[in-house]
Amino acid sequence: MFTAQRLDATQAVRRKKVQELVDYVHESCRSGSVVDIGQAAFTTIMNSVSNTLFSIDLAHYQSDLSQNFNKLVYVVMEESGKPNIADYFPFLQSFDPQGIRKRITTNIEKLLNIFDGIIDERILTREKTMSKESKDLLDSLLNLADQENSSQLSLTNIKHLLLDLFVAGIDTTSSTIEWAMAELLHNPEKLTKAQTELRQVLVKDGLVQEFDIAKLPYLQAIMKETLRLHPPGPFLIPHKAETEVEMCSYVVPKSAQVLVNVWAMGRDSSVWQNPTSFMPERFLESEIDVKGRDFELIPFGAGRRICPGLPLAQRMVHLMLASLLYTFDWKLAHDLKPEDMDMTEKFGFTLHKSEPLLAIPIKV
Ligand code: HEM
Structure with a gap:
């Protein structure tokens, strides 16, 4: 799913989803309404990922389903990031004293129900049409599960794999876009610099493409700088020491949980x-x-556990940022001045902006 070849083959899907975002922002321009950047990015990424995985849109801008899905993913991320006393005193685990496990389980079950529905519907369609064509990841996984010698791959595995990709991919990517736009609106001279680069380099047909990214060094630098200051996974995902190791004269015992503070x-x-x-x-x-490879900057982790979605995330973040900055000028909602913006962060499993970024687009 994430090889360069596969990503090249699916870029039209992402291009279409980003065009829908641009259309939505155009509409906001016409009506003079405010855009919640994080929410709009969330919907675009959710649809890009859901189309790559199972060829359907899961959300529409301002729809209830989009907000609901957002809330479910958000609660899972927020609760997973809370310090849980049961992690430090394992005998408390079955009591779940803060109710964290219960809240996560309830929300994960709701998400899994959504995937159950999608998988069931696909199985029915495949039975009706008697087709085993591999149009997307779900088809490929169902074909794999059908093969006799790969019976280890159950429908439950598929459901959880889809959940993993969704939970790990959508919130992280949309939070990066929200932070990048927030930093640019907070630093207007950097915003102008980014827009100048885009408008000089890109041809004037209003369409940004993934292959343009290589020609945009300042845009690439914005993504790195955003991830340096606001890594969506501030502690990566918890790791576990396989053996006892000594580091900088500290002993990390075997099986200790290790959090890497990339923030x-x-x-x-x-x-x-x-x-x-x-x-x-x-x-x-x-x-x-x-x-x-550069250990001072590892917002996607490093080594064997590095984020598998990195190549997709890079393409989506650059493409969406470039489209938003190339097509529109931006000002802050409610006549807020850049220096008065609230740039505080909210720690959960993903690092969010405390106050959502609300901005008004202006057609160039
Ligand atoms: C800017 C966007 C993203 C950032 C900053 C990010 C960051 C991370 C980090 C820090 C990890 C843990 C690495 C470790 O433990 O060392 C991770 C794991 C992962 N990421 Fe990403 N990620 C992003 C986007 C995506 C996307 C778009 C996808 C797929 C659609 C994705 C799928 C995954 C998966 C499946 C895992 C592994 C989870 C596990 O170990 O169970 N990520 N990511």
């Missing part, structure tokens, strides 16, 4: 100059990338 690493003043300032320029002259 603090991104703000370490011994590594970064002016660490709390948003300065994409720092990456223009530097080879540092987010692909897990």
